[in-house]
Amino acid sequence: xxxxxxxxxxxxxxGPTNVLSGIAFNVEEGGITAxxxxxxxxxxxxxxxxxxxxxxxxxxxxxxxRIDGRATEDIVRLGLxxxxxxRGTFVQLTTEENLRIGALTRRDRKAVAADMDRMYGYFxxxxxxxxxxxxxxxxxxxxxxxxxxxxMLRPKLLVLDEPSFGLAPLVVQDIFRIMRTVxxxxxxxILLVEQNARLALELADQALLLETGKVVLGGPAxxxxxxxxxxxxxxxx
Amino acid sequence: MxxxxxxILSGLAAGGIxxxxxxxxxxxxxxxxxxxxxxxxxxxxxxxxxxxxxxxGFSYWIAFVATLGISFLAGILIERIVIRPVERxxxxxxxxxxxxxxxxxxxxxxxxxxxxxxxxxxxFSAGLFPQNPYMSPHEMGTIAVTFIVLILxxxxxxxxxxxxxMRAAAQNPVSSRLAGIRVGWMLALGWGLAATIGAVAGMMxxxxxxxxxxxMAGVLLYAFAxxxxxxxxxxxxxxxxxxxxxxxxxxLGAYVIGTELKLTVALVLIVAVLLFKPSGFFxxxxxxxx
Amino acid sequence: MKAGGGLDGRRLAGVVLVVLALAALPFxxxxxxxxQFTQAIVYAIVLLGLNILTGYNGQISLGHGAFFAIGAYxxxxxxxxxxxxxxxxxxxxxxxxxxxxxxxxxPALRLxxxxxxxxxxxxxxxxxxxxxxxxxxxxxxxVQGIVIIKPDPPFGLPLSQDRWLxxxxxxxxxxxxAVAWNILRGRTGxxxxxxxxxxxxxxxxxxxxxxxKSTAFGISALYTGIGGALGAIAVQFVAPDSFTAFLSISFxxxxxxxxxxxxxxxxxxxxxxxxxPNFADQISKAAPWAIYGAVLLAFIYLMPGGxxxxxxxxxxxxxxx
Ligand SMILES: Nc1ncnc2c1ncn2[C@@H]1O[C@H](COP(=O)(O)OP(=O)(O)OP(=O)(O)O)[C@@H](O)[C@H]1O
Ligand SMILES: [Mg+2]
Numbered sequence: 001x002x003x004x005x006x007x008x009x010x011x012x013x014x015g016p017t018n019v020l021s022g023i024a025f026n027v028e029e030g031g032i033t034a035x036x037x038x039x040x041x042x043x044x045x046x047x048x049x050x051x052x053x054x055x056x057x058x059x060x061x062x063x064x065x066r067i068d069g070r071a072t073e074d075i076v077r078l079g080l081x082x083x084x085x086x087r088g089t090f091v092q093l094t095t096e097e098n099l100r101i102g103a104l105t106r107r108d109r110k111a112v113a114a115d116m117d118r119m120y121g122y123f124x125x126x127x128x129x130x131x132x133x134x135x136x137x138x139x140x141x142x143x144x145x146x147x148x149x150x151x152m153l154r155p156k157l158l159v160l161d162e163p164s165f166g167l168a169p170l171v172v173q174d175i176f177r178i179m180r181t182v183x184x185x186x187x188x189x190i191l192l193v194e195q196n197a198r199l200a201l202e203l204a205d206q207a208l209l210l211e212t213g214k215v216v217l218g219g220p221a222x223x224x225x226x227x228x229x230x231x232x233x234x235x236x237x
Numbered sequence: 238m239x240x241x242x243x244x245i246l247s248g249l250a251a252g253g254i255x256x257x258x259x260x261x262x263x264x265x266x267x268x269x270x271x272x273x274x275x276x277x278x279x280x281x282x283x284x285x286x287x288x289x290x291x292x293x294g295f296s297y298w299i300a301f302v303a304t305l306g307i308s309f310l311a312g313i314l315i316e317r318i319v320i321r322p323v324e325r326x327x328x329x330x331x332x333x334x335x336x337x338x339x340x341x342x343x344x345x346x347x348x349x350x351x352x353x354x355x356x357x358x359x360x361f362s363a364g365l366f367p368q369n370p371y372m373s374p375h376e377m378g379t380i381a382v383t384f385i386v387l388i389l390x391x392x393x394x395x396x397x398x399x400x401x402x403m404r405a406a407a408q409n410p411v412s413s414r415l416a417g418i419r420v421g422w423m424l425a426l427g428w429g430l431a432a433t434i435g436a437v438a439g440m441m442x443x444x445x446x447x448x449x450x451x452x453m454a455g456v457l458l459y460a461f462a463x464x465x466x467x468x469x470x471x472x473x474x475x476x477x478x479x480x481x482x483x484x485x486x487x488x489l490g491a492y493v494i495g496t497e498l499k500l501t502v503a504l505v506l507i508v509a510v511l512l513f514k515p516s517g518f519f520x521x522x523x524x525x526x527x
Numbered sequence: 528m529k530a531g532g533g534l535d536g537r538r539l540a541g542v543v544l545v546v547l548a549l550a551a552l553p554f555x556x557x558x559x560x561x562x563q564f565t566q567a568i569v570y571a572i573v574l575l576g577l578n579i580l581t582g583y584n585g586q587i588s589l590g591h592g593a594f595f596a597i598g599a600y601x602x603x604x605x606x607x608x609x610x611x612x613x614x615x616x617x618x619x620x621x622x623x624x625x626x627x628x629x630x631x632x633x634p635a636l637r638l639x640x641x642x643x644x645x646x647x648x649x650x651x652x653x654x655x656x657x658x659x660x661x662x663x664x665x666x667x668x669x670v671q672g673i674v675i676i677k678p679d680p681p682f683g684l685p686l687s688q689d690r691w692l693x694x695x696x697x698x699x700x701x702x703x704x705a706v707a708w709n710i711l712r713g714r715t716g717x718x719x720x721x722x723x724x725x726x727x728x729x730x731x732x733x734x735x736x737x738x739x740k741s742t743a744f745g746i747s748a749l750y751t752g753i754g755g756a757l758g759a760i761a762v763q764f765v766a767p768d769s770f771t772a773f774l775s776i777s778f779x780x781x782x783x784x785x786x787x788x789x790x791x792x793x794x795x796x797x798x799x800x801x802x803x804p805n806f807a808d809q810i811s812k813a814a815p816w817a818i819y820g821a822v823l824l825a826f827i828y829l830m831p832g833g834x835x836x837x838x839x840x841x842x843x844x845x846x847x848x
Binding site for chain 2: 073082088091092102149153
Binding site: 319332337344458461495499501515 | 587589634637638639640641642644648649650657660661772773776787815816817820821823828
């Protein structure tokens with residue numbers, strides 16, 4: 001399998017402080033890659049750097065194009081959807097409008113309408129709340145909305161930052177099931193940041209471990225899952 | 238009684254003009270939280286532009302459309318060239334840039350067109366509206382135009398993808414970028430719209446107050462009052478505020494304090510709203526769950 | 528002359544030298560030029576006042592023309608109606624403006640950034656109309672304004688009226704600058720700056736924001752009012768249309784060009800707003816304002832520290848060599 005996203009020697013940070021010091025990893029086309037690490041390891045920072053939301057240096061290639069010098073909106077338009085930390089809901093707009101925003105860059109109107117229906121199929125609760133102000137949705141509903149909004153882009157790569165954050169276990173299962181469906185049936189590759197390492201490793205094909213701005217371990221998810229020392233030392237289960 | 242009715246109705250006409258300019262202010266405030274002190278002078282300059290076309294022999298409506306088009310482009314250019322460099326600068330810098338724009342447009346108009354007042358035609362002839370003793374055709378036309386502007390804006394923001402993109406960019410720039418929206422251009426479009434709406438206001442007020450480089454000072458103050466009263470982030474509130482302020486101004490002028498303190502009334506209104514109801518009467522209450 | 532720095536021997540000598548040069552200046556100039564420099568000193572006082580508020584305390588005022596007008600009218604009315612000597616009108620103008628400023632500062636406490644700018648802008652726009660108000664006409668002279676008589680030098684000093692007024696204004700300015708320097712370099716100055724840069728932290732450390740901010744407004748208005756009184760005496764005339772919004776705007780131009788939050792900036796700014804329009808005026812009536820606008824943009828984009836910080840930079844370079 002070819003790499004959809006190739007990151008080499010990526011440095012990034014906020015203001016004067018550097019958080020990432022030269023990380024490198026690939027995300028396989030059609031696969032699910034989990035990015036794991038302790039709080040403050042730099043996972044969110046990595047995703048932001050890839051999407052051009054913060055100052056960064058190094059080489060990032062997405063679908064064969066260099067994106068490390070590009071603006072966020074241009075990167076997104078290449079087919080990279082990002083469900084950010086904190087969900088990024090448009091709180092004053094309705095649920096439906098939030099979904100439409102996800103597809104604003106698309107020109108295929110009919111397909112957009114169909115995708116909207118598909119999202120409501122994945123998350124029936126969103127349909128019920130279609131005309132409700134999105135800021136009044138519950139945290140879990142907003143998380144679903146964020147994922148659905150990202151999928152409305154019809155991305156090649158879906159990047160998720162802790163989608164299970166603050167959700168009830170059943171809802172988390174739901175979301176993980178949908179991620180698998182999307183990956184298998186729609187051939188959307190996924191880069192997943194997750195605190196719940198056990199769940200993430202079950203879902204993912206590949207996994208990376210980040211520690212204070214460096215990739216310390218990477219390989220097939222199954223291998224990491226089965227390596228007890230790694231699990232104990234880094235993942236704590 | 239008839240006189241009273243007349244005062245109210247002509248207050249509504251003036252209110253329409255305040256409402257339009259207030260709408261222009263809202264366009265820019267919504268997306269950047271900047272109060273554009275140059276809005277009045279931009280409108281004034283647009284009106285001179287229209288005057289130039291009419292003076293050159295074009296028909297009113299051709300001049301009207303051309304002026305709107307040019308104002309739209311000019312608004313976009315101003316945002317891209319003048320405002321963008323201070324997008325993240327401290328408030329003081331932004332305010333000073335607005336003041337600089339105000340001064341430049343004012344003096345440019347004085348330079349090109351001189352300070353002598355000019356008359357400006359009204360496009361609304363007597364036959365256009367039913368004859369009545371309360372309102373002149375221009376007053377009725379002004380109110381109609383205000384509503385047309387409001388409806389067009391509403392339709393644009395509510396029903397078009399571009400309108401949705403602009404609303405999204407105004408509310409949450411970061412998330413908008415993540416949806417592929419070019420936020421910088423959305424802000425520029427907002428400026429373009431504001432300049433266009435301002436041009437309409439200028440062309441509606443010019444037949445009443447005559448055209449001169451300082452004609453918008455009072456109108457701008459009332460538009461500020463209107464926008465604040467209605468809630469400076471709410472287009473409908475701003476329009477309603479415009480009408481309220483217009484009627485109040487007329488009634489106060491006719492029955493209470495006379496017209497010589499018009500601007501002071503606006504000042505008092507502005508300060509009072511800022512102090513006692515900073516979000517205005519219809520300012521959006523944001524319901525957020527964290 | 529930056530507030531905060533101490534006054535060592537070399538600096539003191541420098542200040543004394545500058546003062547002597549300034550005192551000697553009118554004896555090399557025509558009466559008309561002297562009058563122009565008097566006005567520049569008046570503006571310097573005003574800009575100092577505005578800078579205390581906007582530069583040091585971060586409260587934006589686009590309406591200081593109103594305080595200037597109050598000071599000017601106070602002086603004119605006292606002299607014209609009550610025969611008060613010109614020098615005695617200054618404390619009165621200062622006091623009245625302090626009260627007005629303090630009172631305006633109280634509601635201003637609740638307004639920040641753009642909103643304060645908006646409220647003060649409205650004040651600036653409304654001022655001329657208010658001065659024309661019929662009920663006040665008996666005092667203000669309405670549209671006609673008030674003509675006042677230029678004071679003669681005291682003790683039969685052999686000076687022209689213009690030179691005397693220049694020297695008088697200069698002395699007042701020196702006193703006011705010394706006072707401002709003293710206020711700003713001490714605890715009060717630090718509190719004002721802290722409230723500008725770190726409002727929450729400053730309040731948490733026990734700085735009473737309300738008192739400091741409204742007092743800053745009051746003092747700022749006091750300076751501006753004294754400037755207004757001196758300006759009225761120098762021009763011998765007050766009328767509503769001298770106090771339009773553009774006057775307030777030119778004060779803002781002055782502090783931006785001179786340098787925000789610097790004492791010497793008030794001087795550079797004053798020279799700018801006094802003399803640059805005069806040159807530009809020869810091109811067209813509208814030209815000075817076009818130049819103001821362009822210069823404002825240029826300073827904000829290229830030299831946000833104003834002339835004062837530019838000169839300081841140059842001086843530092845020269846000294847290092
Ligand atoms: N906006 C910011 N400004 C300054 N520093 C930041 C910012 N965001 C994150 N950091 C710092 O960068 C480092 C990495 O943070 P990051 O958010 O990438 O961690 P993370 O791996 O996503 O952690 P978590 O699992 O808690 O979300 C931390 O030390 C954090 O303090
Ligand atoms: Mg994180």
